[in-house]
Amino acid sequence: MTDAPVRQGSLREHNLGLVLRQVASAGRPPSRADIAAATSLTRATVSALVDDLIEGGLLTEVDPAPRAGAGRPAAGLVLSAAGPAGLGLEINVDYLSACVVDLAGSVRHQEVRHADQRPRDPAQVWAEVAELAASARARVEQEGLLLAGAAVAVPGLVTADGLVRLAPNLGWRDVAVPSSLAGVAVTVDNEANLAALSELHASASASQHSFLYVSGEIGIGAGIVLNGALFRGARGWSGELGHVAVHPDGPTCRCGAHGCLEQYAGQEAILRAAGAASLDDLRSRAEAGDPAAGEALAAAGTALGVTIAGVINLLDVEAVVLGGAYAPLARWLHPGVAGEIGQRVLTAAWSPVPVRPSLLGGDAAVVGAAGSVVRAIRDHPARWLAASTRHG
Amino acid sequence: MTDAPVRQGSLREHNLGLVLRQVASAGRPPSRADIAAATSLTRATVSALVDDLIEGGLLTEVDPAPRAGAGRPAAGLVLSAAGPAGLGLEINVDYLSACVVDLAGSVRHQEVRHADQRPRDPAQVWAEVAELAASARARVEQEGLLLAGAAVAVPGLVTADGLVRLAPNLGWRDVAVPSSLAGVAVTVDNEANLAALSELHASASASQHSFLYVSGEIGIGAGIVLNGALFRGARGWSGELGHVAVHPDGPTCRCGAHGCLEQYAGQEAILRAAGAASLDDLRSRAEAGDPAAGEALAAAGTALGVTIAGVINLLDVEAVVLGGAYAPLARWLHPGVAGEIGQRVLTAAWSPVPVRPSLLGGDAAVVGAAGSVVRAIRDHPARWLAASTRHG
Incomplete structure (x- = not known):
């Protein structure tokens, strides 16, 4: 509840954004008339705004799709590919x-x-x-x-x-x-924040208003999306999932604490346990059914699952996304993660939380x-x- | 960024709230003229709104404080104590x-x-x-x-x-x-959500825009305040801190999982470890320097600290509030909680997170x-x- 008066802002600024986002979200290139209809702005206002956006290199006109019936079809508008x-x-x-x-x-x-x-x-x-x-x-x-x-x-x-x-x-x-x-x-x-944002915008499903994006690199980070927006924390330092304790008396982490998640599910821990030289090597071994690779990935999945289950109990997020180097390994990590969620999340029995690999894989960040x-x-x-x- | 037009709403509805909150937040009972000055509403509008609020039993007029200078001082307004x-x-x-x-x-x-x-x-x-x-x-x-x-x-x-x-x-x-x-x-x-809200409104310090309220009863719950508001989660089920794992292979919890925080820092676990009959008994023994009571509280503080440190790494909250039955025990729990935060939170060295007992104690909920x-x-x-x- 704010008592501040509503800020007027610049109407043109607001409307330029409105027109641009209308083009961005349209299923097929909309005409000026389509935009006017969708935004309730006048045809003349839309035309002036579109001209400015074309001149500024943000929109381009494309040939209309041929259609049946009378009249010349209007040109469609798309976001510029040369702006x-x-x-x-x-x-x-x-x-x-x-x-x-x-x-x-x-x-x-x-x-x-x-x-x-x-x-x-x-x-x-x-x-x-x-x-x-x-x-x-x-x-x-x-x-x-x-x-x-x-x-x-x-x-x-x-x-x-x-x-x-x-x-x-x-x-x-x-x-x-x-x-x-x-x-x-x-x-x-x-990097995990940027990857989570990229996942948020790449995901067509508006149903996933909240999710935990787990980025598995040498370190492990998380991007936390709540209410459809990235949650950064009071000072911008949220998401340090790799330093949440799995076994409080476990091995010493690079951060100085004991038993952090990175010691169980970081890339180096997995490669060492699997006896693999690289992620590609690990994946080939896992695909070939190598028991050490399988066990190393299962153990990492379990450690990830214990930690992620804690996050779900705490934040009640709707989904978990395995990103970074975890995306191509998700097939082997999934059973451990899903199993721990099923056992540990209080609401899991009647409201399961899906776990899926990142849409953008290792490039998300x-x-x-x-x-x-x-x-x-x-x-x-x-x-x-x-x-x-x-x-x- | 929303593309919806600004909703007009009822001006009177908005202004009634504005006047009421002005009275609620004023240091001393404001006059109608004070409210007009503070809200930029006209004196006549304020008077009409104040009359409605008095008639509805929400405001009361009180005698003005005597003051020096000419003129009869105006009556002050306070929230009604009989409404x-x-x-x-x-x-x-x-x-x-x-x-x-x-x-x-x-x-x-x-x-x-x-x-x-x-x-x-x-x-x-x-x-x-x-x-x-x-x-x-x-x-x-x-x-x-x-x-x-x-x-x-x-x-x-x-x-x-x-x-x-x-x-x-x-x-x-x-x-x-x-x-x-x-x-x-x-x-x-x-109960932890309501207690956290109560703590949020009781706390005069606007600097604590985000905190973790930990409610220690037989179970352990948390109320999570982010950006100055209670965070409820996607389905309203956030804050199940008691079921975050401390030792994943630990004793079985009432929820069916292993090693949940409640098994280490729930009231029953603390009383059992201390050999105490009740919370009052536990506190008397701790005050008398009984070693079993001291050790039981220290162990509970450590388990709480491991879990809370994980929450801070994840959410970057500015403060931790120990509430419910933890409030009167905070003196003995504090060293363990603060110690684990200091060791485990990545940012603790340059940005410490204070831990304090709830202002309202066990009545907060x-x-x-x-x-x-x-x-x-x-x-x-x-x-x-x-x-x-x-x-x-």
Whole structure:
């Protein structure tokens, strides 16, 4: 209950967003008349707004689908495939990656470089990230796309002013993030948060208003979606699922505590227990029915399940998504996770909670980072139009 | 981001609430002119609204404080101490209680009956609750208060349509709640949720926008406050902290799972470990320095701390409140809880999370239940005025 007066805001700003989202959510390219009908704005207002959005590179007209009956069909509108695009970058413990997503959400470029980042200095890592960013920019500008901004996903805690406060598995503490890369402004966020956002927007089902996204990399993070939005916590540090205790007296974790989930279900723990050299090796062995691989994955699934069941008892979320490296392993992790949920969640008997692999697999975080840039434009097109007029 | 047009609503309804809350939050009784100045409403509008609120029994005029200078000081306004009141009722495993709170939030009546409810049939329990309700009504009507509604706190999961779906420690499953008691309509809610709400409204500090309220009774529940509001979960079943695993292979819980927190920090587990007959006995022994009592409380504090540290890693809440029977024991539980938080929470080193006893102690749930009735009137006074006109 707020006693503040309703803020007027700019009507044009509001309506630009309304028209753009109408195009984005339409099943087939809508005409100006379709948008006017759907939004209750006048035909003339819609036409003026659409002209501005076309001029700003956010919408494109396409040929109408032929149809029966009298009259020339009106041109349809789609989100521009040659307008602004978002650059996503990811720093993880054993790889760096880049990805560009256009306004329609399509991935237009992607590059991954596998290498252990732990022995490297943060400055070396940022230098290689800058290379990835520059090469992404060069590549997509050939296709007529314009980079609008960049977002970096990191496996750790970030502050509101763009510092990596702590990334235990990288060994980073208080590492600054470059203010620009490839000539565009940079924001930074936790990789599990960005992956969860990407899952939220990729999921067509509006029924999943709340879910726990579990990101399994060298570390384990979670993105918590409640009431249809990412829950970040009081200081932005929610989701440290990897440091929830499974066995309080268990082995020492990299964070200094005992028996954290990462010690049972982190990638390194699983590979060690399975005697596997890599995730690909683990998966091949599991597919071939190797008992050590099967047991290692079952044990990880059980540990994950104990922890996830606690989260469901606490938060009453509707679904669990296994993401990151867990997505391709979900087939073997699922029995342990589902079994523990069934036994431990008080409401499971009459209200089961489904567990499914991520729709985007291991790319969710970097795609989510790129997507966060274009979503900002889709949510506030007036800002983009104003900036492109100033610079253009 | 919503595309819905701004809903107009009733201006009078909005302004009645605005005036009422202005009186409720004022440091000293404000005059009509003070309210007009604070709300930017005209003096005439404020006067008309105040007259309606006085006639409906929600506000009372009080003599102004004498002051220096010229002119007769204006009468001040306070929330009525002889208007509508809320009836709170609590069913817990080892007691029943009733409480009446007036519009200003003062407790005007309270009664507790200690007895184990587990051997009894739900119908017997409801019959005694009805007695408590009738006696509360008779008592407060003598003081000119009018019961506006009742809310019942139960140690279990409730549904939106007012059914106790499951209360494991009472042995209740799908128990219906009477639609009225003592002649007023009844709502039902989880006891930890109501206690957390009561803590939220009792806490003057607006800095605690998020906290975990832990209710220690025979069972252990939690009320989760995020962004200044109670978080209920997708189906209203959040906060089942007592069934989060501490040692996944531990003793069997009443819920059927192994190693739940209740098995380590529930009242019965603590009393058994201490060899104490009751909570009062336990506290006396702890105060006298009895080693068994001290060790039992320390072990419970550690188990609570392991679980609470997991919640902080997950949700990044700003504070922890020990409530219910934990409030008077907080002195002995605190070292274990704070110690585990310090060791296990990733951000604890630079951003400590305070742990404190509940402001309302063991009464928080029943006071919160009564308070929920009067808060509904304070939030929507127009509804109350309309109903009292119809009936009065």
